[in-house]
Amino acid sequence: MKIGVPKEIKTNENRVALVPAGAEALVAAGHSVMVEQGAGEGSGFSDEMYTSVGATIGKDADAVWRGAEMIMKVKEPIAPEWPRMKKGQLIFTYFHFAADKKLTEAHLASGAVCVAYETVELPTRELPLLTPMSEVAGRMAVQEGAKYLEKLYGGRGVLLGGVPGVAPAKVVILGGGIVGINAAKMAAGMGAKVTVLDLSLERLRYLSDVMPANVTLIYSNRHNILEQISTADLVVGAVLIPGAVAPRLIRREDLKTMQPGSVIVDVAIDQGGCVETIKATTHENPTYVVDGVIHYGVANMPGGVPRTSTLALTNATFPYAMQLANKGWRRALKENSALKRGLNVVDGVVTYAAVAEAFGLPFSDPDSYLT
Numbered sequence: 001m002k003i004g005v006p007k008e009i010k011t012n013e014n015r016v017a018l019v020p021a022g023a024e025a026l027v028a029a030g031h032s033v034m035v036e037q038g039a040g041e042g043s044g045f046s047d048e049m050y051t052s053v054g055a056t057i058g059k060d061a062d063a064v065w066r067g068a069e070m071i072m073k074v075k076e077p078i079a080p081e082w083p084r085m086k087k088g089q090l091i092f093t094y095f096h097f098a099a100d101k102k103l104t105e106a107h108l109a110s111g112a113v114c115v116a117y118e119t120v121e122l123p124t125r126e127l128p129l130l131t132p133m134s135e136v137a138g139r140m141a142v143q144e145g146a147k148y149l150e151k152l153y154g155g156r157g158v159l160l161g162g163v164p165g166v167a168p169a170k171v172v173i174l175g176g177g178i179v180g181i182n183a184a185k186m187a188a189g190m191g192a193k194v195t196v197l198d199l200s201l202e203r204l205r206y207l208s209d210v211m212p213a214n215v216t217l218i219y220s221n222r223h224n225i226l227e228q229i230s231t232a233d234l235v236v237g238a239v240l241i242p243g244a245v246a247p248r249l250i251r252r253e254d255l256k257t258m259q260p261g262s263v264i265v266d267v268a269i270d271q272g273g274c275v276e277t278i279k280a281t282t283h284e285n286p287t288y289v290v291d292g293v294i295h296y297g298v299a300n301m302p303g304g305v306p307r308t309s310t311l312a313l314t315n316a317t318f319p320y321a322m323q324l325a326n327k328g329w330r331r332a333l334k335e336n337s338a339l340k341r342g343l344n345v346v347d348g349v350v351t352y353a354a355v356a357e358a359f360g361l362p363f364s365d366p367d368s369y370l371t
Contacts, residue, residue, distance in 0.1 A: 171232070
């Protein structure tokens with residue numbers, strides 16, 4: 001199979017979808033790999049590192065997209081890339097379709113086969129290709145939140161861990177999944193007073209066994225959310241419904257109950273965000289203020305630490321990419337039920353129910369395309 005790896009062009013996105021070791025394995029398996037010039041540099045991988053293992057370097061994005069049967073990316077193709085997509089071409093990346101109707105419509109119109117990292121799902125309900133970036137984003141959420149609590153950035157001027165004689169900051173985390181548990185670990189490790197809210201009592205019981213003493217676990221409902229955010233210094237949005245739009249847990253009027261200079265980091269922004277007033281921002285301009293509350297909505301948070309993120313992501317995605325390359329997408333999906341859950345769009349049709357539901361589009365069972 002001819003595999004193309006274009007350079008990411010989203011603002012300040014320095015990750016790359018394939019590391020040289022992965023390119024080497026694909027070439028050894030009989031596939032051809034073309035990496036766009038400079039695609040790996042942001043993560044510390046030079047063009048020479050790719051050519052030394054048998055990959056070729058494409059001079060520009062057009063060259064990479066034109067000849068590829070499978071495109072491997074990190075983030076969804078954005079508007080300048082849409083004209084390069086073609087019918088029958090397999091695109092393997094994060095899409096988050098349910099949060100963006102125009103993006104969905106563009107991929108439907110292209111006729112491309114879209115397999116989304118974020119909806120590949122194991123029988124255990126684990127999302128193996130979302131997990132590594134959720135781990136990074138959860139940890140970064142606290143790191144960034146601590147920074148924006150500094151007075152220099154308009155925050156309350158609170159040190160997350162406090163000092164002897166001065167109380168630590170209060171961190172409220174909405175959701176106890178992968179993002180939430182990693183955010184809680186970081187915040188607790190820095191000495192903050194941490195509260196995690198989740199709908200699952202089973203999850204809360206699990207967290208009670210693994211979290212340190214400075215983490216409080218509370219059942220998530222409207223009353224408890226309002227009570228907790230009113231005294232929070234930092235709120236981390238960490239909710240996820242796989243492939244679907246995130247539920248809005250904090251409304252605009254709720255901001256008036258929060259402390260001036262407090263910070264919201266909404267990691268759910270890729271799926272539309274769990275805060276009514278959140279909008280996607282960039283690493284270049286990451287924050288804005290609404291009603292005295294600092295909002296951080298960077299949609300590609302792990303892109304800020306590309307070396308760590310690229311290695312973590314490709315460790316998870318590569319085995320699936322190899323299956324797609326070796327077997328072709330139909331056979332690979334037919335033989336791997338987790339990978340089949342990743343099929344979101346094919347031949348102009350939505351094949352993931354939550355995406356169809358988000359926009360009132362027709363849904364087609366992915367099995368009908370795997371014969």
